[in-house]
Amino acid sequence: MSRDPSAGLGTVMIRQQVVLxxxxxxxxxxxxxxxSTAVHAGLxxxxxxxxxxxxxxxxxxxxxxxxxxxxxxxxxxxxxPLLAFVAGLVTFLIxxxxxxVPAQLLTTLDAAxxxxxxxxxxxxxxxxxxxxxxxxxxGAITGCGGGVMRDMxxxxxxxxxxxxxxxxxxxLGAAVVVVGRRLGCPPAVAAVLGFVVCFALRLAAVRFGWQxxxxx
Numbered sequence: 001m002s003r004d005p006s007a008g009l010g011t012v013m014i015r016q017q018v019v020l021x022x023x024x025x026x027x028x029x030x031x032x033x034x035x036s037t038a039v040h041a042g043l044x045x046x047x048x049x050x051x052x053x054x055x056x057x058x059x060x061x062x063x064x065x066x067x068x069x070x071x072x073x074x075x076x077x078x079x080x081p082l083l084a085f086v087a088g089l090v091t092f093l094i095x096x097x098x099x100x101v102p103a104q105l106l107t108t109l110d111a112a113x114x115x116x117x118x119x120x121x122x123x124x125x126x127x128x129x130x131x132x133x134x135x136x137x138x139g140a141i142t143g144c145g146g147g148v149m150r151d152m153x154x155x156x157x158x159x160x161x162x163x164x165x166x167x168x169x170x171x172l173g174a175a176v177v178v179v180g181r182r183l184g185c186p187p188a189v190a191a192v193l194g195f196v197v198c199f200a201l202r203l204a205a206v207r208f209g210w211q212x213x214x215x216x
Contacts, residue, residue, distance in 0.1 A: 029113030035091035052088025059145030139174025165205035173198025
């Protein structure tokens with residue numbers, strides 16, 4: 001029996017839509033976080049926009065360069081930088097209202113952004129036929145790369161290396177995506193499962209103070 005080419009095309013389009021939706025949503029969340037950090041650091045408007053862009057898109061740019069998806073999506077699709085800059089500008093203009101937002105809500109949004117990027121990174125790497133293990137790493141890099149670049153620009157130790165479980169949550173969420181895809185789960189289902197695992201683990205780590213072992 002011959003295979004219907006339209007079925008395969010439809011699956012590819014669904015995967016691309018999942019990656020795009022997760023990427024764009026994560027971009028907005030991390031752009032706001034980057035801009036908020038810049039405001040607290042006393043940077044001017046340009047500095048706020050630069051950090052907003054780097055935190056929102058840095059991880060995705062690194063991922064795309066590593067898997068050979070060039071030029072990176074952030075450079076090819078105008079929606080990515082536009083969302084990052086608009087979110088950064090809005091944060092700059094209403095930073096007093098954002099500072100009044102409860103810390104728990106900000107933590108929840110950060111966990112959501114991490115999960116979205118981890119899922120998008122793993123899904124895109126798999127679509128480029130990257131080895132499953134490397135795809136897991138690409139998910140973690142997508143979720144954490146922007147934060148590392150932010151901390152480097154602010155001349156401080158990257159929080160991902162010292163914070164309670166963060167990169168590990170992204171890695172586990174990406175692993176769920178990879179395993180789900182290998183087991184034949186639809187891309188959207190694998191993405192949702194990966195998101196839930198990463199999001200829940202990150203919030204649980206903050207709530208209960210879970211940390212990886214380290215030398216005192």
